[in-house]
Amino acid sequence: MASFRFFPLFLIYISSFLSLCFAGDPFVYYDWEVHYKNISPLGVPTQVIAINNQFPGPLVNVTTNNNVVVNVTNSLDEELLITWNGIQHRRNSWQDGVLGTNCPIPPNWNWTYQFQVKDQIGSFFYFPSLNFQRASGGYGGIIVNNRDVIAVPFAKPDGDITIFIGDWYNQNHTDLRKTLNGGKDLGMPHGVLINGKGPYQYNRTFVPDGIEHETFNVEPGKTYRLRVHNVGISTSLNFRIQNHLIALAETEGTYTMQQNFTNLDIHVGQSYSFLVTMDQNASTDYYVVASARFVNETIWRRVTGVAILHYSNSKGKASGPLPEGPNDVFDKTFSLNQARSIRTNVSAGAARPNPQGSFKYGEINVTDVYVLKNKPPVMIQGKRRTTLSGISYVNPDTPLRLADWYNVKGKYTLDFPNEPLTGAPRLGTSVINGTYRGFIEIILQNNDTTVQTYHMDGYAFFVAGMDFGEWTNNSRGTYNKWDGVARCTVQVFPDAWTAVLVSLDNVGFWNLRTQNLDSWYLGQEVYVKVINPEANNKTELPKPDNALYCGALKNKQQPPHTPKLQRHKPGKNSGSSLADGRSKILWTLMMLLFAVISISG
Numbered sequence: 001m002a003s004f005r006f007f008p009l010f011l012i013y014i015s016s017f018l019s020l021c022f023a024g025d026p027f028v029y030y031d032w033e034v035h036y037k038n039i040s041p042l043g044v045p046t047q048v049i050a051i052n053n054q055f056p057g058p059l060v061n062v063t064t065n066n067n068v069v070v071n072v073t074n075s076l077d078e079e080l081l082i083t084w085n086g087i088q089h090r091r092n093s094w095q096d097g098v099l100g101t102n103c104p105i106p107p108n109w110n111w112t113y114q115f116q117v118k119d120q121i122g123s124f125f126y127f128p129s130l131n132f133q134r135a136s137g138g139y140g141g142i143i144v145n146n147r148d149v150i151a152v153p154f155a156k157p158d159g160d161i162t163i164f165i166g167d168w169y170n171q172n173h174t175d176l177r178k179t180l181n182g183g184k185d186l187g188m189p190h191g192v193l194i195n196g197k198g199p200y201q202y203n204r205t206f207v208p209d210g211i212e213h214e215t216f217n218v219e220p221g222k223t224y225r226l227r228v229h230n231v232g233i234s235t236s237l238n239f240r241i242q243n244h245l246i247a248l249a250e251t252e253g254t255y256t257m258q259q260n261f262t263n264l265d266i267h268v269g270q271s272y273s274f275l276v277t278m279d280q281n282a283s284t285d286y287y288v289v290a291s292a293r294f295v296n297e298t299i300w301r302r303v304t305g306v307a308i309l310h311y312s313n314s315k316g317k318a319s320g321p322l323p324e325g326p327n328d329v330f331d332k333t334f335s336l337n338q339a340r341s342i343r344t345n346v347s348a349g350a351a352r353p354n355p356q357g358s359f360k361y362g363e364i365n366v367t368d369v370y371v372l373k374n375k376p377p378v379m380i381q382g383k384r385r386t387t388l389s390g391i392s393y394v395n396p397d398t399p400l401r402l403a404d405w406y407n408v409k410g411k412y413t414l415d416f417p418n419e420p421l422t423g424a425p426r427l428g429t430s431v432i433n434g435t436y437r438g439f440i441e442i443i444l445q446n447n448d449t450t451v452q453t454y455h456m457d458g459y460a461f462f463v464a465g466m467d468f469g470e471w472t473n474n475s476r477g478t479y480n481k482w483d484g485v486a487r488c489t490v491q492v493f494p495d496a497w498t499a500v501l502v503s504l505d506n507v508g509f510w511n512l513r514t515q516n517l518d519s520w521y522l523g524q525e526v527y528v529k530v531i532n533p534e535a536n537n538k539t540e541l542p543k544p545d546n547a548l549y550c551g552a553l554k555n556k557q558q559p560p561h562t563p564k565l566q567r568h569k570p571g572k573n574s575g576s577s578l579a580d581g582r583s584k585i586l587w588t589l590m591m592l593l594f595a596v597i598s599i600s601g
């Protein structure tokens, strides 16, 4: 009893030593160097983006309300920003890591993010937001654990495994950018990576020799939590494990009604947690598969990720054909129904002890409606661009939030239309005027021929409805007003719509974008400005002291940037970051020891 009561005290005690700061919520520190690394995931040598020599990058594993400090050193040869997909940055869009709020970190320069994972739980990921860099990696997982006082609606799993799936091109991000800048499509990807690795050689016709694959080692009879993220460019993937049911338990911060699936479609930028019990007889290893959706399987066979689930008592290698996914190239009804079946567990607590269903989103009056329409790429001023409601977003030279802070005028217009424009598509920096404490309905209408996913920074939105055809006022009759999931990334099928509801309670400038990297790069995004009309420093945190300056404000930069020698050469191990890690662990151990001695004394 006594030791249990000491536990929270104990943590705060340690963290205050580490941070030299006595604020209530613990601090967690990360020291990252972002650099190139030479590997050949699909047999073709390429430079991927690694962090501290890891590809995918290190896991951010924290607990609700922790303060997270990440010191990022940019050892790439181009500008960098890291964005924290799904982290809500309450009152703090300054740390969001997108061009609307941050100046980029120049090469050979470091910048420290500091944010609190306030009032949220769940599985998310981070990635580099500029210059198409995500196509070369730089991503990693984020886990926000429940505080100890709040029950998780399932037994503690025996293990926790993060899995990244995503389409992959053998060209690097600079070459892919050139293709897009040249007005061309990227074409078919060369494969699908699972945790940065190529497919297991399940068939020599499709997988050449010498490809390294991922293996998940498990114990028979145990249950694991698998956190699966689609970090790819634009391919929807079907995830499945041979002979095993995957029980959906959480998506992007919402505990779901548990439901067994044999396979689930995971669209670009989406995250899901599954509980998987190792209940098979281990006669062989089992395949873990991520295959491209809604494509001709004969042509796309190579675009399949294959990893291995290995029981410790396995009697042999996996062999034979892969387990089949849904066989419906042109019919998206199965996938749409599958998505609609995902519901919130309304009686579970999450970041707070009150049930997730206690915020009755279906009973709140909508204050504003936006219909955002995606169309196939078009030519604007001689360039191939994508649009949202007829506007192709252009980043100004000065971040929107920073421009406002310094009263720099003319960087954007606050006139994004409620209905799609009907005239000729145009370029612009048009921003949505979001009313603070308003409750808005956003209808995402996809008039293109491929699935798009949409994401909003700073918020989780309620997925109210999804259907084929053109949305009309009558479509509201089909909304789920009770147990739709609150998440940050939602798919919109081609020739279909998805409706989401958002409570605008988080002040700042928030990016609303397609997660499909090619459409995003070509202009399919917008920002939502949410301002408390009463100026104070309570609803939004002030500009951080270390803010970088650029554009109209670049003369404020102290010290001016002068490139230094690169610490990390591609392909070599980083001695320094490992040593840093070791000394931090030593320091932590010393403090732990000290704390134990003080408490017992």
Ligand SMILES: *[C@@H]1O[C@H](CO)[C@@H](O)[C@H](O)[C@H]1NC(C)=O
Pocket (backbone or CB within 6 Å): 036, 047, 172, 173, 174, 175
């Ligand atoms: C990308 O690949 C091209 C060759 O196709 C090479 O010239 C370029 O340096 C590479 N860029 C990076 C960042 O690795």
Ligand SMILES: *[C@@H]1O[C@H](CO)[C@@H](O)[C@H](O)[C@H]1NC(C)=O
Pocket (backbone or CB within 6 Å): 061, 062, 160, 161
């Ligand atoms: C995350 O950290 C917690 C302790 O805070 C630990 O129990 C858990 O095993 C860690 N999870 C992973 C996946 O490392």
Ligand SMILES: *[C@@H]1O[C@H](CO)[C@@H](O)[C@H](O)[C@H]1NC(C)=O
Pocket (backbone or CB within 6 Å): 071, 072, 073, 110, 112
């Ligand atoms: C971040 O890392 C760089 C490079 O290791 C170091 O020079 C800098 O002092 C660190 N900054 C902070 C705030 O820890």
Ligand SMILES: *[C@@H]1O[C@H](CO)[C@@H](O)[C@H](O)[C@H]1NC(C)=O
Pocket (backbone or CB within 6 Å): 108, 109, 110, 111, 559
């Ligand atoms: C890290 O950034 C700080 C503040 O911007 C700067 O003083 C320091 O020289 C930088 N260190 C490196 C190694 O870039």
Ligand SMILES: *[C@@H]1O[C@H](CO)[C@@H](O)[C@H](O)[C@H]1NC(C)=O
Pocket (backbone or CB within 6 Å): 202, 203, 204, 205, 320, 321
């Ligand atoms: C590999 O795939 C080809 C083409 O589908 C098929 O004919 C062959 O039987 C497969 N080989 C094995 C070992 O499964």
Ligand SMILES: *[C@@H]1O[C@H](CO)[C@@H](O)[C@H](O)[C@H]1NC(C)=O
Pocket (backbone or CB within 6 Å): 245, 247, 258, 259, 260
């Ligand atoms: C999922 O399947 C397992 C194993 O068949 C079963 O024990 C469990 O009750 C199922 N869960 C649900 C929610 O249907």
Ligand SMILES: *[C@@H]1O[C@H](CO)[C@@H](O)[C@H](O)[C@H]1NC(C)=O
Pocket (backbone or CB within 6 Å): 281, 282, 283
């Ligand atoms: C294991 O299960 C498979 C499939 O259910 C079955 O074909 C096989 O005979 C079983 N093997 C053993 C050793 O029980």
Ligand SMILES: *[C@@H]1O[C@H](CO)[C@@H](O)[C@H](O)[C@H]1NC(C)=O
Pocket (backbone or CB within 6 Å): 296, 297, 298, 299, 329
């Ligand atoms: C898939 O492609 C193959 C080869 O080009 C073609 O024969 C087949 O008809 C296509 N299947 C569908 C469903 O379009």
Ligand SMILES: *[C@@H]1O[C@H](CO)[C@@H](O)[C@H](O)[C@H]1NC(C)=O
Pocket (backbone or CB within 6 Å): 363, 364, 365
């Ligand atoms: C919503 O609007 C209706 C009619 O305009 C009004 O009667 C009702 O009180 C409002 N509900 C809330 C929760 O404000």
Ligand SMILES: *[C@@H]1O[C@H](CO)[C@@H](O)[C@H](O)[C@H]1NC(C)=O
Pocket (backbone or CB within 6 Å): 414, 433, 434, 435, 436
């Ligand atoms: C933005 O909305 C607020 C109300 O929320 C309104 O007062 C203001 O005039 C609007 N600004 C513009 C430029 O439309």
Ligand SMILES: *[C@@H]1O[C@H](CO)[C@@H](O)[C@H](O)[C@H]1NC(C)=O
Pocket (backbone or CB within 6 Å): 446, 447, 448, 449, 494, 495, 496
């Ligand atoms: C796009 O919109 C046009 C005009 O409303 C319609 O005819 C067409 O079927 C739509 N296409 C898709 C893929 O939604």
Ligand SMILES: *[C@@H]1O[C@H](CO)[C@@H](O)[C@H](O)[C@H]1NC(C)=O
Pocket (backbone or CB within 6 Å): 535, 536, 537, 542
């Ligand atoms: C908010 O904080 C900033 C910087 O700390 C300060 O300059 C400003 O006056 C504050 N504004 C208000 C309304 O308190």
